[in-house]
Amino acid sequence: MATIADLQPDFATLPEMAADVFTAPLARPAHVGEDWLEPAQTAYTADDHAVWDDLFARQLEVLPGRACSAFMGGLEKLDLGRGGIPEFGKLTEELGALTGWSVVPVPMLIPDHVFFWHLANRRFPAGNFIRTRATFDYIEEPDVFHDVFGHVPMLTDPTYADYMQEYGRAGWKAMRYNRLKALGALYWYTVEFGLIEEAHGDVRAYGAGILSGPTEARFAVEAESPNRIMLNVDRVMRTDYVISDLQPTYFVIESFADLYRQTVERDFDRLYRSLPAGFTYANSAVIDVDNVLHRGTQEYHLRGGRGSGAVPV
Numbered sequence: 001m002a003t004i005a006d007l008q009p010d011f012a013t014l015p016e017m018a019a020d021v022f023t024a025p026l027a028r029p030a031h032v033g034e035d036w037l038e039p040a041q042t043a044y045t046a047d048d049h050a051v052w053d054d055l056f057a058r059q060l061e062v063l064p065g066r067a068c069s070a071f072m073g074g075l076e077k078l079d080l081g082r083g084g085i086p087e088f089g090k091l092t093e094e095l096g097a098l099t100g101w102s103v104v105p106v107p108m109l110i111p112d113h114v115f116f117w118h119l120a121n122r123r124f125p126a127g128n129f130i131r132t133r134a135t136f137d138y139i140e141e142p143d144v145f146h147d148v149f150g151h152v153p154m155l156t157d158p159t160y161a162d163y164m165q166e167y168g169r170a171g172w173k174a175m176r177y178n179r180l181k182a183l184g185a186l187y188w189y190t191v192e193f194g195l196i197e198e199a200h201g202d203v204r205a206y207g208a209g210i211l212s213g214p215t216e217a218r219f220a221v222e223a224e225s226p227n228r229i230m231l232n233v234d235r236v237m238r239t240d241y242v243i244s245d246l247q248p249t250y251f252v253i254e255s256f257a258d259l260y261r262q263t264v265e266r267d268f269d270r271l272y273r274s275l276p277a278g279f280t281y282a283n284s285a286v287i288d289v290d291n292v293l294h295r296g297t298q299e300y301h302l303r304g305g306r307g308s309g310a311v312p313v
């Protein structure tokens with residue numbers, strides 16, 4: 001039976017994750033507490049800072065015309081190109097004045113319930129470490145470049161900042177229904193790999209997974225291979241996704257206000273009751289209800305994708 005606490009979660013308190021909820025198990029390092037926060041940001045070496053600067057310069061060659069205006073504006077507002085890895089305290093001061101968000105250091109990927117709790121309280125957990133020269137082009141675990149360069153500029157947009165907080169709050173309900181997979185797909189196809197149509201035919205990226213790498217920024221916006229489909233939350237939450245390669249499908253929003261409306265005003269109780277535990281649609285599928293902007297050739301994935309030598313066209 002539902003209790004009052006279920007109906008009105010206290011977002012200020014770290015939620016408990018029931019043992020039967022499907023989620024990735026992560027071993028907590030001994031030096032962090034239940035909040036998974038690092039006591040302090042890493043003291044970076046000169047080479048670490050140089051890696052940031054080189055990654056930054058490379059992205060700035062690719063992103064104009066491909067990244068959405070909110071992102072480019074955010075980079076400027078936070079002056080992320082001032083040189084070296086940004087100091088989280090300073091970033092928090094500046095971001096706090098704009099939208100009330102803070103940036104907090106975490107050692108690695110953190111468990112879903114802790115992640116939801118931080119987002120619900122307008123704290124963005126950012127990986128503390130930075131990739132090395134050896135992993136300059138591709139890393140599996142999100143580092144400080146992905147997290148700060150990719151995600152934080154978007155948090156200067158007030159509507160997007162509200163969406164991120166609501167996403168965190170939505171975690172409580174998803175845990176109750178054991179549907180973290182579905183909510184994870186929504187994150188994947190919006191926060192990580194989302195596109196926005198800024199003007200008719202002018203599609204740009206706002207997802208951090210796209211914005212923090214040079215290949216996907218071109219592929220997502222311009223290539224013939226991937227599908228570009230207008231976002232429909234119900235459909236997206238039933239769609240499988242690729243973790244270690246370019247996406248076969250990207251979902252496009254009209255505006256951040258539209259993204260906010262589609263998710264916050266959605267009756268997730270009803271949706272979760274009708275969702276199966278697994279995904280219904282393959283990541284390359286185009287289905288009847290889709291409003292398709294571009295039907296992809298899927299050439300890149302048909303030729304074998306990452307590691308096959310296939311060109312991301």
Ligand SMILES: [Fe+2]
Binds near residue numbers: 146147150192209
């Ligand atoms: Fe990310």
